[in-house]
Amino acid sequence: MRSISFAQAINEALSEAMRQDERVICYGLGVDDPKGVFGTTLGLQEKFGDHRVFDMPTAENAMTGVAIGASLNGIRPVMTHQRLDFFLLAMDQLVNNAAKWHYMFGGRRSVPITIRLILGRGWGQGPTHSQNLQAWFAHIPGLKVVMPTTAEDAKGLLLSSIFDENPVVFLEHRWLHNVQGHVPEGDFRIPIGKAHVVREGADVTIVSMSYMTIEALHAMEFLEKNGVSCELVDLRTVSPLDWDTVFNSVKKTGRLLALDTGSATGSVAGEIVARVSMGLWSSLKQAPRRLAMPDFPEPTSPALTQGFHVRAEHIAREVAEMLGKAIDHGQIAAQRKHPHDVPGNWFNGPF
Amino acid sequence: MRSISFAQAINEALSEAMRQDERVICYGLGVDDPKGVFGTTLGLQEKFGDHRVFDMPTAENAMTGVAIGASLNGIRPVMTHQRLDFFLLAMDQLVNNAAKWHYMFGGRRSVPITIRLILGRGWGQGPTHSQNLQAWFAHIPGLKVVMPTTAEDAKGLLLSSIFDENPVVFLEHRWLHNVQGHVPEGDFRIPIGKAHVVREGADVTIVSMSYMTIEALHAMEFLEKNGVSCELVDLRTVSPLDWDTVFNSVKKTGRLLALDTGSATGSVAGEIVARVSMGLWSSLKQAPRRLAMPDFPEPTSPALTQGFHVRAEHIAREVAEMLGKAIDHGQIAAQRKHPHDVPGNWFNGPF
């Protein structure tokens, strides 16, 4: 199968959805500009016209309400924001309207909108271009929250999101846009609400989402060389969360390390630790653990983000500690070939 | 000591703060109207003038920014919203500005604002007048989140909040406004970030906040008659959370039941279960538990809220189950003298 980037996979999903169903529209700041939201919306306006693909005013709250209203009459809007942080302006429409519409109007009508939010990190994004607030969305009944890691999942889940009958918050980590992967052509869907066991393993269950899955894979490769076998569950959807898959894995390994790209306190990883502790008490061999962002805003200076985010070495260290093994996890960082604040040398700012 | 209501205690705290410090101002929709925000702001404008106590336009986002700006020049604004739900319009100002200001500007300046939000419940408040989103605020580094239960704590914590140098979200549960209690006169403070061991006990630690503490007390009274001794920790502040007090109690009892007025998934109670599970593994005698709102919006019809919220009988049942005791918890509900959707017969709507 051909290999394309996560960003191209998003672009393909949008294109496929719009081709299939003329009710799908796509708007947001810059969707039709020369950069095309990190390449994800390039060419769509040319293909589908400016009535279906359009730029918008900087008015996040109303434009979310507009999506809701359009969806009540059969349109399927996909709205995009270049950073999640900007979307804080639209919490009223998202939470008071979109999330509740189907319930509060007695099931008469749902709100099939998809909201793409990009999660920033590193290279000076700073406090207001880096927030990973999936825990907020997951706390609100009525929202589906999707966080793909691979290009394949990005395409399959975005198509499922667009054709889902409910509001979906679709979170794209900026460090994933250039990740390559094999992606089927055409209409290809991954169901919302299904986690993926990326690697089977025996000793520890690692539960991750989005970019954390990449770091977990690096850590596991290293751990494997050191004789430690982890099972990696990539959530893909954080709400509704696939508790069965998580529970089945922890039942098998008896150990849990939950990862999160957001701040630790009140994180989705915390919820996973809580549910596993409450529900799988007797299967657990030891205390569950969590690795997440510290409870601080992301600082801007590269000197301050050094060591700030969870990386493979931290994951390896944590797993080693759980198993009481001495492992030289420092090797992982030593082998990294690019500065700590970029996902790879392809990235040189600004966003 | 004289006994006053929670609402009067809030009123006294505001009055005391404004008397002491002319930099304190107080505004919000209806603060100077004949109802005075459930009585909490009555008389303030007469005492302190309409330059310090004033109504405002229905413009929640800008008015939060206004509070931030005023606080940068030494003013201490107390802003009030009759429901938390309305404040969803102001998340940009709260999260992107207030919470981060001190950090992102290198500690040059903090934002000493207090935001009073009233949490609805029952009597037909319905989906958009009943949200308990403390978990959202607690997830944001840089916010303090206070949730008093008693009149005494309400006064002491509000005074501490107003004179705190940081942004404080002060959450008042609507069902508490008429609760009576002994409250010291004058300037009386309870420190932010300190939980209160309301009752000592041996068998189970119940961690609660705000109105859940009232239900827990009812449950414990009943449990005590049945020979079960609970320790009740009223958090009072949910961020920063007093982990020492929670941990010390669980170390003693070996059992945890965490209560929350918000939706279960991603709740503060979940974070407590997670941290206790991770940190006190070997002290726990059994799986920790959580009781919180179901993951559904609050419906309007009284037929649908019947059994919807956590009540004393649920707490008693849960504790009894943990201890393997058979207890007829149905008695608690049977003894209740007013409809299930009001805190007492003093309440007859609409808000």
Place this chain on the structure above:
Amino acid sequence: MNQRNPSVIPAGLPSGGAPSSQAKALLFSMKRIRAVEETIASRYNEQKMRCPTHLSIGQEGIAAGVGLALNRDDFMMSTHRAHAHYLAKGGNLPAMIAEIYGKVTGCCRGKGGSMHLVDEEAGFMGSTAIVGNTIPVAVGLGLSIKLRNTNQVSCVFFGDGATEEGVFYESVSFAALKKLPVLFICENNFYSVYSPLRVRQPEGRKIHQLAGSLGLPASHGDGNDAVRVYDMARRAVDGIRRGAGPQFLEFTTYRWREHCGPNFDNDIGYRTEDEYLAWKKRDPIVMLQESLLGDGRATREELDGMAATAQAEVDGAFAFAGQSPFPDPSEAYTGVFK
């Protein structure tokens, strides 16, 4: 497609044509709304309608006028104070009363209450309890109309207070930018809860002028003159349907009773009894009735007949609501997702 709202027009009154039959349709619509609201008021203290309820008594002229100007398949959205709009658009009355009583036969199966009404069959797409937050939703409906290329209009009601929200400004601007088929109706009753305009809006602001400066035709009129409201709304709707883009109408009016609930509250100090009485003299129903009687377009008997027809329908609706079952408690735990 082009028929008027049938349910607001009593048998025997033609649904268009001569001015006098329109006037009678307006009068009946108002009387019917008034009968509903008065009945709610008189029974509210029974504590069986257990949800916040905002009455429109005194404000019926606007709902009636705008409702008559719209087609059944046009869209309408509204606010916390939505009963009149829902009814004027042809919304199902028994389903509304049942909703307020929390019954399973309610338009939201009891989940929404008075502040959340919906009847999509009548084009009433929803009302919500957050000030200003249906405005962009109605604009989104307008966008959908344009995309689907139908000939509908999306109409949204909101109060003077709602125009203070940023989302109002953003929504009107977007409708103007895209020339969407949206009719904005501001019901200016001079108060937001207990707060008069002067503590909320800059001195000298005229809401319709402000709206005009955002980029769409805007005018204002007396909301207690239902015929005038109808004329203005009709003209606006015609223009919008011709593709001329959105329009804005502000109507002044007055709420007679308390902001939320059944009582009069002129004694508590935020407004004067005199102010209330002056507005009461301008009762939109009485004014239209007198005009019809005055020039002989209607007889006293006709009017009594309307009142009786309306009251019978209202009584039926209350009986329906009363007899309807409550939803099963388990329904609270369903319906978050479709």
Place this chain on the structure above:
Amino acid sequence: MNQRNPSVIPAGLPSGGAPSSQAKALLFSMKRIRAVEETIASRYNEQKMRCPTHLSIGQEGIAAGVGLALNRDDFMMSTHRAHAHYLAKGGNLPAMIAEIYGKVTGCCRGKGGSMHLVDEEAGFMGSTAIVGNTIPVAVGLGLSIKLRNTNQVSCVFFGDGATEEGVFYESVSFAALKKLPVLFICENNFYSVYSPLRVRQPEGRKIHQLAGSLGLPASHGDGNDAVRVYDMARRAVDGIRRGAGPQFLEFTTYRWREHCGPNFDNDIGYRTEDEYLAWKKRDPIVMLQESLLGDGRATREELDGMAATAQAEVDGAFAFAGQSPFPDPSEAYTGVFK
């Protein structure tokens, strides 16, 4: 209290009085800003300034004019594109460059970067990276001035894009309602990132007219004519200081380089090279320079002296930033609360 911003006025130029000395102060301020921005641009690709950086080259006239019209103890707030404003208000230049380099000597100790600047000693109260979100904060400063009864003015800069946010509307309305001492400055450079006005704002909208209809005096001018900007700002500030309430000024201008970063991007298709060249001909620095030389108010040597003075200061600032230490990584974990 009444002194002009000292740091923007080169030695030998008096800080007020004759028009020619004001013009020279403006010219120096612009040249200094330009020198800073050009130096950033030329060194940005070294990848040592690791944060998004929005340059103001071409737009200096507005910052210089408004900056000179304000007193040092007046307040100023700004946006993602804040360098020019910070400098024109007298903000500490070395601390700004150090901030962009992520150094501990930066005005935010490295935590904020280019998009978060602050120098309270110069009255520069902060700039942030969320479009529109300093506008209400500046209005809150205005409220504080009124409450504390000082004679200050609170000035806020924002772009044409920011006027699309509801919070802009809410903030201007509140300032007008309470007659707060706020000076709103809209820098209309016709673009928000790559988006021209026509895809964002209703046809025919004039931002200053819109602002005027919100309830405050509003006018507009050529932002590339620094003297005119200064005159208008000075008059507005005088009125505000006399207690006449808020004012709004819109200035048109043009950003020469890409939205964010150091490059030119007229080739990528969202605007034309011709448009850029037309604006470049109207370089605010060249225009003022030619005027001064033309009527003999300044000599070529004087101007060269200014350029040299500015560049020396800029070089010093970059040297300072380069030599400054990074913050200790542990600082990332402090300072959430005071």
